Amino acid sequence: MIWRLVVLGGVCVCLVAAEGSSRAGRTVTFHRTRQDGSPRQVRARPRRDTSSPPGASKLSHGPAFSPCRLPLTAAEHKVLDDNTHETGFNGDDGSYVILTWVGDGTGVVLVLSTISVPINTFLDGGSSRLYRSTDYGKSFHDISHRINNTFIKEEFGVSVGPGSSVILTADTPVVDNPGGIIFTSADAGATFKLIQLPFHLDQPITYHFLNPDYLVALSIDGGLWLSLDFGAKWTKVHDGVHSFSWGAGVNLFFSCSRVDTVEADERGDLVLKGTRDLGKSFATIHEDIYSFGYIGAFLFFSVMEDSRSPRVMYFSSDQGDTFSRALLPSASTEQFYSILDGDVDMLFMHVDNPGDTYFGTMYTSDDRGILFSRSLERHLFDGHRKSDFTNITSLRGVYLTNKLDEDGRIRSVISFNRGGMWRQLNKPENVDCGEQIKKCNLHIHGEHSRNNMIVPMLALSEPSAIGLVIAHGTVGDSLSSSQHPDVFVSSDGGYSWRGTLRGPHHYSILDSGGLVVAVEAQRGGQVRTIKFSTDEGQCWKSYNFTEQPFFFAGLASEPGTKAMNVSVWGFRPEEDGQPMWVTVTIDFQSLITRECNKRDYEEWLAHSTEGGDAGRKGCVLGVKETYRRLKKQSVCRNGKGFAVSKKQSPCLCTRDDYLCDYSYYRHTNTSECVRQPNAANKTLEVCLDGEEDELLTAGYRKVPSDKCEGGFTPQLAVQTVVRPCGVKPSPSPPPEPAPPGTVFDTPRERLVLILVCAGAGAIVLVAIASAFLAVKRVVYSNRTPVYRFSNLQIQDDDNSVTADLESANSSNGTVCQHDSDDDLIG
Template sequence: MGCLNRGYILRLLLFTVKFAWCFYPRDQLDDRTTSWHQEGSGNPRVRRSLGSEVLSGTDDGTCTPLMAFSDILRKDTYPATFDASSELSLVWVGDESGIILVLTTFRLPLIIISYGQSKLYRSDDYGKTYQEITDLIKNTYIRTEFGMGLGPENSGRVVLVGEVSGGSHGGRIFRSSDYAKTFVQTELPFHPLRPVSYSPEDPTCLLLISIHYELWISRNFGETWKLIHESVCAAKWQIKMSVCFKAHLSGAVWSLTMKITNDFGQTFKVLKDHVHSFGLWGRFLLASVMEEDRLKRKIYVSQDHGDTWNVAQLPSVTQEQFYSVLAANDNLIFIHVDDGDTGCGTIYTSDDRGIVYSKSLERHLYTKTGGETDFTNVTSLHGVFITSVLGEDNSVHSVISFDQGGEWNHIRKPENAECDSTTKDNEKCSLHIHGQYSISQKLAVPLPPMSEPNAVGIIIAHGSVGDAVSVASPSVYLSDNGGYSWNRILDGPHHYAILDSGGLIMAVEQRDVPIGTINWLAHSTDPEAPSDGCVLGYKERYLRLRKSSVCQNGRDYLVSSQPESCVCTLDDYMCDFGYFRKENESTCEEQPEFQGHELELCIYGEEEKLKTNGYRKIPGDKCTGGVNPTRQEMDMKKKCPNDVQTKMQDNTASSVPVILSVVVVLIVAVAAAFFIIKKYVCGGR
């Protein structure tokens, strides 16, 4: 239920789906895994917990006897009714403003045209009450696919994109800079194709691409617009108010070029030609560039916004294959390289420069047709990623990494869950997570895995337990330690949300009917071991609510940790360029195709030779001392071979005899002409 967090949109098909709303404290999600505390054979008791924000308390701030959870929720539940519609969109306007906008839309396709209707509602008390404000947008139909564009952070800015009929030459937007109290109607000289893009540095600067692929920019929050370039496929804001975009080149040859403007379209600088796609991830700017034969592509990486580029040390891909950046941070990049028409590929992870890559995971599930992958960045704990691999029999299996892709393992079977009936070996059955691939296959999975940065260690997801992902109705599983252990908490598909910084889990059962704190060590698996909790070279200790607490963290809650450095072990290293780890093994082996060959790299245009024992430190790892495998990149003091120059030299060398022959023929012809002119034209003089 991303709608309960700022910037997310919840769309419910109200005509076909009916939801039963249920709120659960984290330890009350399933009576089979309850954490109610019992002593002897007596009745269950609930622990008292501090937190006067939730319950009426005494003057000293301690809690009075707890009410039943249902009574608490009934007291603080405020129902809202909206007009019947086919879709409903809900957004927060600012993190702490209390402002919520709800847009309901109804569209009825007729024989030639279609009839559409929108209604807009606003709440300024965190959703307790709503007021209809449709008259502020003059009853205009707001586009459902990207109708509500919110400004960054707490800017209070909202842009609503309307749909204008009657053969209008342009579109219409409604602009608000006061948290949707008032709107200003503005006519556009074009029809928008994609959502409005705000500059992260100045929310008054906007970008829009028209249906005719024109790039328009506004520097006064949409009041006036300027066309700065035509034939633009994609555009992104960069730092210092620069705009990076991909444009068609005119002419008979189909080609794309990547340009940048630092002065709002006055001048342009070409960054790369023959660009297939590009993207900006943190400090890394990546471009997929077609080679001269137009049959293969390579990845180019820049850390200075396109001033200099390096070729990523990755396999080239053909027109039938693709690259995909799965995730990136300031330390490293995850890139999927398609293996061909197999539905899977290989994940590579970069060094801290984004240039040298090594294998992280083979047979990574990534469909070619729809582009679905289960790759999930667990934002509630550093370094944790979950994804799926494709078995030789086309079965789907879930794997998890706790060290940014250095090593992948199967997800441990929950203690309160049984292996399904299709399991062949109970010793090998594990938890498998339903992600985007399951959703694309129309399984009963309403949401992919969910985590929140401020809910430390919490992951909630649909899954099944067995040899592989099951097509049967899934259960809901929860981990509160970043994926090391899981519990089954609900049967059947549910919508869910993580509230109050992890202090409360909300679940919504989907029915297909007609209309306290504790000191917690992250990554802890063996409390007796000295290195327990050491991942990426350090330990992190957090304070968070006890499972049985019904107190609130509150809106001002900030996650704080106590980092502690660890001694280096092999777990702090990933396989180096030319090496890989087999599944469930910790040692790195040399890739067969590199055996017996020197490892040569091209870095910043200079050829370098790599001497390695097969390991390189994981980017972002902060360990000290301990194991330190030797690794050296030696500058060969020569430029990298350039394919174009090499071809030109080869062509020049092969054409020397031809050139000499042509020169000889010309000399003979000139001499013969001179002789004829001298003898017959000039009378022999």
Template sequence: MQISTDGGTSWAETVLPTLTGDRFYSVLDMSEELIFLHVDNPGDTGHGTLFTSAAEGLVYSESLERHLYPNYGHGVTDFYKVESIRGVYLASQIDSDDSIHSMITFNRGATWQKIKAPENSVCKSNSCYLQIHNKYSVARGIKAKLPLSIPDAKGLVLVHGHVADALQTTLPDVFLTSDGGYTWRKVLDGPHSYQIANSGGLIVAVSLSTNTPKIVKFSTDEGRCWHEYEYTDEDINLTGLLTEPGGKSMTCSIWGYHKQTHKWTVYVIDFKDVIAKECNSDDYVEWKAHESLRKKENSGVEGCLLGKKQSFKKLKPDSWCHNTYYYKPIENSKQCSCTREDYECEFAFKRPAGSDLCLVDPNFKSGELDVCEKGEIIKLITNGYRKIPGDVCVGGFQPKDEHVDMKAKCDSRIKEEVLKDEGKVDKHSQNKESEPTKHTAISGTHSTLVTVIVIIVLVSVVTIASFFLYKIYLLRKHKVVYRYSLLAQNQGENQDFDANLEGVLTNNSSLYNDDSDEEQDTAKSNGNPFENNYRSTGSSNVNVTNNIPPVKSYHDDSDDDLLN
């Protein structure tokens, strides 16, 4: 796989040894300054390894092992990017006993963990977590909607799931988080179709426990309290619940068709009639993103994620008002000091579970790595850490990584040995030495291009000349043939030429002379005058009389005659 960071002008090969031609791979996300890439494990396993890239997408490191990605259907993966908070993703992991577990990351894949179960959850197992249904469950026939989040509803995520030690086929309930996945609450019993409206100020849901629901539910406090409204008294088969893309409006539409007539029916509900007041500044409260993160560490890094603390203005739970259509959450941010949490493990390194240290992966022999970037090899000598793409932390922990420009072309794979104890390389001298190489490469490329163009022109000229010479040869090869006929002409002036021709052909008295020049000379030498030697066509007995009409000749030089 190759990556371009300049719009396709130059390409560089990725460093990912597990990516071979016989393995399936899929780019899952590249929206947050890095790439999430799934690579299947060998064999028909239904799982693989999830990798994350460095900032330029060239070097990859392992993010999640045994990532669930079944090999049936199209895009059946539980990988999901949470839109309402930075750095949070959901995925499913399959264990060695084929049990499936829901996983969450709060730092763009640097570390993954199981999802905490809601408080006071009833679970028979000692290790209970929230298991979330996604595309895999839907493909297996589970009645559930996919996870839902929107950018302007900060921290809000709706999912279908249940509390257990592994994902099950039991009927799911609706769970909600208001803080980006750190804590969860069960808000609705049974499966529902749901939508987020009014930038998170309104949640609308319709039950899927029956095919013909008549009641729509809505909440203005992130699912803590629900109100019901009967929108129809008819038996309408529900097919969908929709709101305007982006989730800003106060209206939603319920789609369905009549059970008897099969006619489509759409119910549009405008909740402004119920929630008429427009929100003001007193209706908002400050909400800190990732507030519960890293509380056990030293002071100053609580709530820090990817190098900064963020806070937003959100509606108070008890506010009965609606956001304006053009509402945007107000953000306040502050940069944090760097720690190991701001770094992920470099290629060929792994972070053991429960640790923030990056240790050498035993599957690799060395910590040195050669990277091909824009036509040149760069040797990366690393102690195992690289800053997570998009992390903006300053100061603090700074691992010392060395990038030594080897000035070697990737296609020839020429590598110079640079020893660490020899000291720093003189960059000025390197630039001087590299310039002739670059000019030589450019000159060689130009000469090759000119040579190819000249060869093409010469071949074209030779081909055209050969064609015309061959045509001239064919024209000269074929001689013009003249045919002569003796046509009887009547003495009268009233009979036309066609009548004369018909009469001559009918009487079989047409004569023609087909003697070549050589035959004429031979006849003269034998004493046989040419003018008295005639051959007949149509009859072997020709009566030569003294009143033979004058000979009338015609010349037929049609294409057929030229070729005979």
């Protein structure tokens, strides 16, 4: 069996427990790849990979622990038996199955079962079957007649958008048909409408974040098409398009060739354009781009200023009105950039090291995406361009990743302050490493391990399950691929851990963290047992959900983690060699019947697990957050109406809430930001509208998204002296020598960034700048600036959209980039 990645509603989701929009569904695809009907089993086993980093598979075994198991009572067994529903799909239904949840809390599940290739014409062959459930997968009805038994594409046949919108894409021959066929449903699959497209799709149709009527599509000949009425009518808005992305509001960005054919220009010679009015007019943002993306509030793109030069990164935080070159190392053709994560306040960026090193440097940005701080050295990014970087969504500011140390070993590190400082994970509390293991830490398997089939799934966290993290890992000196990974759980966002299940498992979070379920990833056998826990994995009970085991394909639950139904998917080989697809849906709501009351909850101060200054305990990014969350010993139901409740209180500011400003650095023996010795004065000069502004700084800049109040307040005596450009200030004394160990690489634009690691893991920023970063539309003379700004050049195209458009709500949500790590931004 092979697990596929499916894109729906602009959100990237994977097979099990992937995070998606609360307004969108979640799609799971199951394959049977052997045509002779014999099963191909899911295997979670170590495998030596010749492309793995050196030393990745020569590590020691970790220590054992004893999971807590509780017996299932006869009464509990009967309740689960009465509320477990098994559905079998006919053996001739095909070689893969796509499962999709539709809507939020609707209980609607669509299942599309299809063979690999159409055996008849697309309208009368009946080669695809569509099933619908309105009771969370307990029962299904065949609704294939609603789509005329049309053969649906395997690659991107099902797309679920905001609300209850669904699009099915038919597989039609390109030669015999002027365009493709889609079926649209605005009522969660109760009815479908057939639409003949004037083009053939090259990739899935993309929904707008908020308005399901706004659709964008890319045709196989590079045409960018737009629909404003949920696919009923389509208008071509541009030719020669390579990729596109929604921005905030109705902003739409796309890269295109200089002449309107996809083949005419190569990457690095593309033009980045944008439209604010849904295709009526266009603005050229930048030329010579390699690729681009949009995440958080940032538009970003890499530029090849000539065919022989390395790529450099540009960012815009105002939808492309202005943009700036980021203070990041350039990337040659053998290197790449990758945006790891981002929001409206900052970005995480990986810059690959030259050569096949399997690592690079991670940077974090300021709130404009211009100045980047070096966050983590030797960040693991393997030969398949897979990163282990993970955002722990159950607690603010927590990120988890792996690094490749100089000894060739992979070690896990965690940050609790958005990349400001990284450290190794603590040893699990119920694991005794013994004297033979000198360094005993928990190390978490990430995308690198899943790509090498060592683990079946990645670390899991959900915003509604505060502090809860479930992950595969090993305990010892470093990450081990020579032993089976075990499952570990943290209830405080990653500060402390405990071993909870032996061996690899598939797991899912239900009822906002009140229930956790898991199915063991069997090496060669079939599954029939599900494990569940009501105390965040401290103890588990087991239930045999079927009398006839089957080969496991996936564990699936409704998006949003509020449901208490979970479906186990798989297939049984039949005597005729065809698979019998099976889904077993277990309703735990009938087992856990009591609604939670006030006594079942507790007040919990986040980030307070470890000691420290009593006044600063729990302070992260200037705020203390106290959550109301379920007690572990409470066996009750949070329910559909559960909402995360928290109280915030600002912390007094300290110097830790500030970064050192440009031309300053944090001295190793003090927490103060001190002046870089070679900086002659405190002046930062810019030329704005023909006049030169001179600004002064006291040397401190607050960390992005930090909300501290009072306490330490630097005296930011910013003064401005305006004079005509070209009038230079009086001569300054020559710069003093740089301190030992400082490396300068001074280009003619005289802008240098030095990143120095100070004591206690603090990140130190030192920059000598001849331009002030916060100013837009700067006019420079007689030199090439590092920061380049451009006004948009508006042009009207004949093929504009003529419909009367209403303004959509602005959105700064994260968008799934269409490019992979290989070509996202180069």
